[in-house]
Amino acid sequence: MKWHIGEAVQLGEPEFTLTNPTGLAYSENYLLFYRGHDGQRRSIMARPIEATPILKGKDAEALLRRAESVVVTKERIAFLKTAALQSKKAEKDK
Amino acid sequence: MPITLDDLELVRADPQHDISRFDCSDDDLNDFVRTDCFNYQKHYLSHTRLAKYRGEIIAFVTLLADSIILETREKESWLPFHKKIVHFPALKIGRIAVHKDYQRQGVGDALMIYCLGIAFRMNEELNVGCRFITVDAYEMSVSWYEKQGFVFNEHKKRKKHPSMRLDILEDRNTKPTVSGGL
Numbered sequence: 540m541k542w543h544i545g546e547a548v549q550l551g552e553p554e555f556t557l558t559n560p561t562g563l564a565y566s567e568n569y570l571l572f573y574r575g576h577d578g579q580r581r582s583i584m585a586r587p588i589e590a591t592p593i594l595k596g597k598d599a600e601a602l603l604r605r606a607e608s609v610v611v612t613k614e615r616i617a618f619l620k621t622a623a624l625q626s627k628k629a630e631k632d633k
Numbered sequence: 634m635p636i637t638l639d640d641l642e643l644v645r646a647d648p649q650h651d652i653s654r655f656d657c658s659d660d661d662l663n664d665f666v667r668t669d670c671f672n673y674q675k676h677y678l679s680h681t682r683l684a685k686y687r688g689e690i691i692a693f694v695t696l697l698a699d700s701i702i703l704e705t706r707e708k709e710s711w712l713p714f715h716k717k718i719v720h721f722p723a724l725k726i727g728r729i730a731v732h733k734d735y736q737r738q739g740v741g742d743a744l745m746i747y748c749l750g751i752a753f754r755m756n757e758e759l760n761v762g763c764r765f766i767t768v769d770a771y772e773m774s775v776s777w778y779e780k781q782g783f784v785f786n787e788h789k790k791r792k793k794h795p796s797m798r799l800d801i802l803e804d805r806n807t808k809p810t811v812s813g814g815l
Contacts, residue, residue: 615804619753622638626750630682631642 635739636686638746646670646681646693655690657730659771665728666693679727684744692731694744696751699725699767701798702788723765723798724752745781752801766801769794 644650652667670681673695684692700720708718726748731740748766755763767786770778775795782799789796 611802612804615802619749619801622746622750623753623757624750625638626643626747626754629638629641629643629747631685632644 636735636743637739638743640686641692641740641743642685643682643747644685646674646683650683650690652683652690655693656733657692657736658733659730662728662730665695666730670695670728673727681728682747684740686735686740690732691735692740692744693728694726694747695728696748697725697727699723699765701765701767701786701796704787707787721764722762723767724748724755724763726766726768729768741777742781749801764801766799768797770797 646652646666648671655666656663666681666683670679670693673679674681679695679697681693681695683690684694686692699722701723702719703721708721729741729744731744752763752766755761766783768778768783770783771794772792775797778797778799782803783797784799786796786798
């Protein structure tokens with residue numbers, strides 16, 4: 540699974556892969572705990588690129604879905620603005 | 634060619650309008666627009682717009698304020714904050730009907746765009762929050778609403794007049810098209 544590095548830590552690579560990390564979810568970012576090659580426990584902030592839940596529990600699932608939730612598109616807002624203009628234009632008793 | 638919102642004139646329902654010839658093939662809806670809608674308007678229970686096409690009243694839509702309750706699984710995928718919100722503001726389509734001679738020509742789709750425009754204007758012009766359009770659908774119209782992007786509300790599951798909602802911010806990547814039915 541690939542991850543974007545969060546703002547808290549710089550590893551020198553924009554993307555990286557961890558195998559079976561554990562961690563906690565914070566908004567779109569996850570605080571991941573892992574052991575480095577030297578055996579030391581480390582943590583990083585990261586955001587998943589691929590949509591594969593690795594955390595347990597309903598909170599983790601909900602947060603992952605939230606991170607993946609679709610933001611309102613410009614096209615939708617443009618469509619609604621057009622609908623608003625059309626609706627106003629159609630009202631003939633104003 | 635489908636009839637679009639640009640082709641329609643929407644006027645506030647008034648007893649002065651001759652609605653006697655309006656016939657959508659549903660007696661309840663016919664009675665509502667011919668008589669009841671004026672009382673509803675007078676008491677601020679709903680407001681009705683008549684749709685005129687080439688001078689003839691061919692449809693109407695009745696709107697009122699509403700709120701809906703969403704179950705956790707219905708909101709957790711898109712609500713990025715404050716998951717404890719239970720009631721969500723909505724604009725309800727109380728009634729919507731098209732004259733039987735003009736059905737399946739896009740008039741219902743045009744009125745749906747009108748409703749979306751009203752919901753957007755509530756937010757942007759009146760500063761009144763409104764996220765959904767809701768309807769208690771006639772069973773025969775459920776598929777038409779689904780084509781418009783409506784989904785069933787989990788909280789009000791019922792067979793007769795099922796409660797449905799449309800998220801106005803959800804991009805379905807399609808504009809309503811002539812979809813049969815209304």
